[in-house]
Amino acid sequence: MGIPMDDNIHAPTVASGPTSGGTPLDFSKLSMADLMQEKERIEAELSALSSVLNSHGVRMSSSLTTFDGFPRDDIDIAQVRTTRVRIIHLRNDHKEVMAHLEKGLHAHFAQLQNAQGAMATTNGTSVPSVAPASVTDNSIGDAGTQSTPFAKVNSVEPRSPAAEAGLKAGDTIRGFGGVHWLNHERLSKVAETVQQNEGRSLTVKVTRKNEDGPGTTELDLQLTPRRNWGGRGLLGCHLVPL
Template identity: 55%
Template sequence: MGLPLRMDNIHAPTVPAGPSSRPLANGNEKHLSFAELQAKKENLEAELKALSGVLDSHGVNMETPLTTADGFPRGDIDVAQIRTTRARIIHLKNDYKGLMNAIEKHLHEHFASIQDTEDVTPTTTTRAEMLGDSIPITLGEPFAKVNSVVANSPAESAGLKPGDEIRNFGYVNKGNHDGLKKVAECVQGNEGQRILVKISRRNESSGRQELQLNLTPRQNWGGRGLLGCHILPL
């Protein structure tokens, strides 16, 4: 009878860690507005934070060995999930570097145009204003709907109601929710921390109402799960 197969390369990501997992909107980053670049940056930062939380929940980091001393997979941790999470982190960090380069280039071009037209030097205040909350963000298309909300749950405390359509759940949106898997990942990685949830709610008097809610996933609230609500994909 043969011996079990050793996994000497178990630390390697499950997918290649090339230059980028998503080549910055297929190379269209230079065509995005500054507001869109900032939104992408915030989404990447939030997802990286959530993925780091996933590793923390397993008690590991990017360098923790996943094999025993004799080279076999450890049985006390979910090796497959950890490898997948590490691979995603590597890809997102590469994406983040490229995105920051695009933002820096955008800023240089913006201030260069100011100097050309007004012959003034950009001040720290001007740069801060560009990075501030005054930047208009376009509404994302809804990708999920709240089906039910449990009384006294974190979802109810945040203000979620049945029928609410979700446009953004932290860094999760219509383009990346992956059948709501990313919502579960975001919740798991942000237990005890506020998640910004952007919703659209039907209002009999004014049509639809756009709201931004702060939802804090937590245990021991008296029911099952970290949210206390049921969400369905649209």
């Protein structure tokens, strides 16, 4: 599988620190576009910091002492500690940004509902209401979180789980299990979902260009990650972020 397999970064929650060493950002005052930019910036820095830990051969939970309690001399302990603290701050910032993005989506769908209600009153017709849904439960569907592609299928190995599910090179991914464009974290969440669901079927929402004409087709494919299919990885496909 060609997606980045970052370390699982789990750490106790602490108070969020400044995002740039100065005054902490007030995410509540940012527009949706600015929140999306901040989300991408945080995810890029998290990816870079994860690479720093990888370069030392450690994770968030790795011990910095030897088995007999002495500080390890094979790593830069000060740098690892500083990097871990920064990761904790950034993950808290990321959670806050995602919460404000969800709030913005709720407000957007509330406006749509109010607009449709006004049209129904003006025209004297009945219009079905559109209920806003939560980003976290993936129930917005095509009108929300799973309408925007976040990854593209670069290649698919023959006879792989991805090929058996019907994935094709050129497909764009709108949803991968519970992962969508707001929470994929540069595809690290896709890798995590695959690892956690080996042998279990996942719904993959795909947009595919029509071969016999203009336009696209949206598909819901069932993909089961598994080993021992004859190639590398659990999927047998290469994904790149959009």
